[in-house]
């Protein structure tokens with residue numbers, strides 16, 4: 717493949733969700749999460765999934781009333797490209813998750829393999845309760861059966877999406893909106 721070109725990709729993409737829509741969705745998700753943890757006995761572990769979850773995580777955390785403790789992990793399946801492979805682990809949480817409520821915060825639910833693997837590792841680490849917040853969820857029928865995402869910001873079409881944390885060959889993560897490559901690009 718030739719050198720990835722973000723400007724060219726943008727001409728071959730559609731704007732799916734502008735910043736204003738995403739910020740409103742994040743506010744709503746924050747309220748849902750606050751209601752969910754209203755009776756929690758201990759601060760949940762707010763577990764950001766690097767790299768793509770960073771923008772969502774930062775904005776969401778600033779809108780939450782819930783007192784949390786913060787940690788992060790890195791799991792990747794797309795390895796800077798646009799198609800998935802097996803899950804590869806970068807860093808794991810520093811906090812001990814045993815007996816804790818864990819809120820996994822990621823940018824996208826696509827086929828759900830990454831989030832399934834993270835949930836399983838949290839459970840193996842002894843987490844008491846594991847929940848998931850995703851900025852967006854892709855509309856298709858290929859998601860891992862049984863995976864439940866508790867809090868979803870917006871839906872996106874079944875095309876490669878980028879922006880607002882998600883990359884186009886590592887470019888475009890700081891675009892303040894979500895774009896989708898047109899079919900066939």
Ligand SMILES: O=P(O)(O)OC[C@H]1O[C@H](OP(=O)(O)OP(=O)(O)O)[C@H](O)[C@@H]1O
Nearest residue numbers: 766767768792793794826827828829830
């Ligand atoms: O539902 P799935 O099909 O498993 O895909 C979703 C995962 O893919 C993305 O990560 P990616 O591998 O692109 O890593 P990155 O966040 O470091 O870019 C995203 O952040 C999710 O973790």
Ligand code: HPA
Nearest residue numbers: 826875876877878882883
């Ligand atoms: O469409 C996508 N865009 C960015 N990252 C992703 N990870 C899974 N699917 C996607």
